[in-house]
Amino acid sequence: MTTDRRQFLKHAGAASAAATALGTRLIADEPAKPAAKKTLKVGFVGVGVKGSSHVGTLLRLEGVDLRAVCDVREIQCKEAQEQAKRLGKKPPAVYARGDRDFERMCAEEDLDLVYTATPWRWHVPVCLAAMAHGKHAATEVPAALTVEECWQLVEAFEKTGKHCSMMENVNYQRDELTIYNMVRRGVLGELVHGVAGYLHDTRHLKMLDHADGLWLGDEHATRNGNLYPTHGFGPLAWYMNINRGDRVDYLVSMSTKARGLDLYAAEHMPVDHPKRKRKYVNGDVNTCLIRTVNGLTITLTHDTDLPRPYSRVNHVQGTKGLVTGFPFQVSLEAGNPHPSWEPGDKHRAKHESALWTRGVALQKALPRIDKDYGPILPGATWAYDPPNELKGGDFLEDYRLVEAHLAGTAPDFDVYDAATWSVIAALSEKSVADRSRPVDCPDFTRGKWKTTPPVVIGGV
Numbered sequence: 001m002t003t004d005r006r007q008f009l010k011h012a013g014a015a016s017a018a019a020t021a022l023g024t025r026l027i028a029d030e031p032a033k034p035a036a037k038k039t040l041k042v043g044f045v046g047v048g049v050k051g052s053s054h055v056g057t058l059l060r061l062e063g064v065d066l067r068a069v070c071d072v073r074e075i076q077c078k079e080a081q082e083q084a085k086r087l088g089k090k091p092p093a094v095y096a097r098g099d100r101d102f103e104r105m106c107a108e109e110d111l112d113l114v115y116t117a118t119p120w121r122w123h124v125p126v127c128l129a130a131m132a133h134g135k136h137a138a139t140e141v142p143a144a145l146t147v148e149e150c151w152q153l154v155e156a157f158e159k160t161g162k163h164c165s166m167m168e169n170v171n172y173q174r175d176e177l178t179i180y181n182m183v184r185r186g187v188l189g190e191l192v193h194g195v196a197g198y199l200h201d202t203r204h205l206k207m208l209d210h211a212d213g214l215w216l217g218d219e220h221a222t223r224n225g226n227l228y229p230t231h232g233f234g235p236l237a238w239y240m241n242i243n244r245g246d247r248v249d250y251l252v253s254m255s256t257k258a259r260g261l262d263l264y265a266a267e268h269m270p271v272d273h274p275k276r277k278r279k280y281v282n283g284d285v286n287t288c289l290i291r292t293v294n295g296l297t298i299t300l301t302h303d304t305d306l307p308r309p310y311s312r313v314n315h316v317q318g319t320k321g322l323v324t325g326f327p328f329q330v331s332l333e334a335g336n337p338h339p340s341w342e343p344g345d346k347h348r349a350k351h352e353s354a355l356w357t358r359g360v361a362l363q364k365a366l367p368r369i370d371k372d373y374g375p376i377l378p379g380a381t382w383a384y385d386p387p388n389e390l391k392g393g394d395f396l397e398d399y400r401l402v403e404a405h406l407a408g409t410a411p412d413f414d415v416y417d418a419a420t421w422s423v424i425a426a427l428s429e430k431s432v433a434d435r436s437r438p439v440d441c442p443d444f445t446r447g448k449w450k451t452t453p454p455v456v457i458g459g460v
């Protein structure tokens, strides 16, 4: 055992549990390794818009046995059963007896993994129930809402040895994976700065009387900060080796006034509708400035309540050049005496991720059916995924999770990622509430960031 590993176990304070949980990372374009187990038994909690998309993928992946689904709306579970039947699979057991029925599912069902895509405030209770019952956990983003909740996840992992992965699909999108290769290959030199965020006009979603409309607007009516940080922060965390050689030191955060949702509700909702009568408090644009202990900075934006085109910015800057997203462009010093932008596609052939190429091929080979899962929701006329469309990063995140758990290796995302990437929201709320005062980021790894190796993915 190396000194680093010994230190890791000492710090974790739960040597045997953590040792079970550690594993070698798979390199994605290596030939598939023999699976340690043939079947991964999965229970899914929250089969709504996003959950139904995961269920559609899980039901198609070889080795997955979807044993149980849980949702407060039984009709969502029934649809998951129908989806299983359409794909020739045994329908999963249904848990639909209220908002803590996932606890019964975790206690009664023989499962390896519990995966949740509930509204945000249920992510931690579901993950904790899963780990307490000896199951690995996976959650949609963000994993947790408060500093305390982040510690609860970390402590549950260290006590039980059960993984808790926050499933950040954006880390597996095509441009993000291409940039990952460019960074790992040193094309951008030593990284210095990143700009990213979640810039997505979702005003209409908050006004729905189903799906996100039942909970997302509440978050914007009660909190003020960078509420959805992980789509922007996640890829930068991989590029910058956050918790793997570097860590977040502190941030400052500032919010604009909140106007977008009030004006949208006034224009689109009936006068006496609760969604119109309440006051939204989350600033329309929140900006965080994040500094790492190694002296890198990140500007992270949350901008979801004004009319605007979609973007995650995706700007990564180093000593030899930079890339930006939306659209993907590259500017390198080498051979470019008067720096200008080149189309990212010019660099794609050289730096395309093998994982992405493999993911596309794998998806094309999956079973296709005429009617895919679509949420049965009053008034909903759309499903998250049109039938049989390639899901890109959304496919790869589930594929990688299943691959790791079948092989008995560590998933790409660990509990320290879940805590650190999610906590930015809570820290930003604190800073905004106190005139943008700097707020320290807890070291959830308790020093292990100094010795944990970087994520290796995609055959760099």
Ligand SMILES: NC(=O)c1ccc[n+]([C@@H]2O[C@H](COP(=O)([O-])OP(=O)(O)OC[C@H]3O[C@@H](n4cnc5c(N)ncnc54)[C@H](O)[C@@H]3O)[C@@H](O)[C@H]2O)c1
Pocket: 045, 046, 047, 048, 049, 050, 051, 070, 071, 072, 073, 076, 098, 099, 100, 101, 102, 117, 118, 119, 120, 122, 140, 141, 142, 167, 168, 169, 210, 211, 212, 213, 214
């Ligand atoms: N990664 C992405 O790109 C992406 C995209 C969309 C949503 N999401 C995330 O997915 C999650 C769900 O979002 P959504 O758009 O699918 O919302 P949704 O409202 O459509 O789905 C949530 C589901 O959870 C169910 N639910 C609520 N409370 C529950 C409980 N206590 N126990 C069991 N089921 C419960 C609801 O009935 C609903 O079916 C959120 O965390 C969101 O941030 C991620």
